[in-house]
Amino acid sequence: MKNLSRILWTLGFIVIFGTIMYLIFFRDTTSVDFFDNSIFRIGIYGGIGLLVISSIMSFVGTGNMMRIKNGEAALGIIRSLAQTGTYINQQPQVEMQVDVIKKTGESFQSSLKAIIPLTQLSALQIGAPIPVVTNEQQKVALPKAGEPTLTQEEMQELFEEFAVKTGMMDPEALKISKEGITSYATVIGMRPENSMSDAKVNVWLDLEVALKDNTTQPVSIKKTVLQEALDQVQPGKVIEVIYLEHDPEKLVIKTKNVAGAVFGSALGDK
Secondary structure: HHHHHHHHHHHHHHHHHHHHHHHHOOOOOOOOOOHHHHHHHHHHHHHHHHHHHHHHHHHHHOOOOOOOOOOEEEEEEEEEEEEEEEOOOOOOEEEEEEEOOOOOEEEEEEEEEOOOOHHHHHHHEEEEEEEEEEEOOOEEEOOOOOOOOOHHHHHHHHHHHHHHHHHHOOOHHHHHHHHEEEEEEEEEEEEEEOOOOOEEEEEEEEEEOOOOOOOOOEEEEEEEEEEEHHHHHHHOOOOEEEEEOOOOEEEEEEOOHHHHHHHHHHHOOO
């Protein structure tokens, strides 16, 4: 895309420059109106057309147009992100460094770029999982319409395995999520221990957990929550939890994958 854009730009420049030079040195001197000359109109307008087309192709090529040939669905976990300074339709382009985990368990580090709506930019945080597509050359891109994607269950499983392997998640928490009972809890209170603007916030949560026998049990638990998910654990919110039947105070909280939703929204019309 970029190479073709450069070629068209060069051709446009040559056509315009050549037309002007021809009319200056070789045009019929009996011609009255320089701008009425057919060679001028064809050469100049044609050259401008080539320049416009090359600009459009270059503009489009800086967005979410990268496709991975023969790609496979994988999970990406954001390591870092920053705006590149490029805007398309007044929306910023973001470059992300990601850990990529394939279905086989193989993992590697890579980077990708995407156009993200300004209203959803704050939802992307370090440590958040996102769907990606990769190939044998370890090129990575966001999935486009028709390309393979992981199910939510597959993303959750790969994320949990990688999180335990890298120390992001306690093995006990993974065990609870595998063996526990899925239920709901009402957030009664939430007390942060560090700044709520940090990427990860340590919070004490006072919960009223609904048990299997239709009773409830108060539970106070300390959890590390991604900044993007803080609104999901505010007082009064009802959250999904998984607890151990013999020890309800041991539980994990299931928060929605906001980053995945953002990318789904950002790429849904691509």
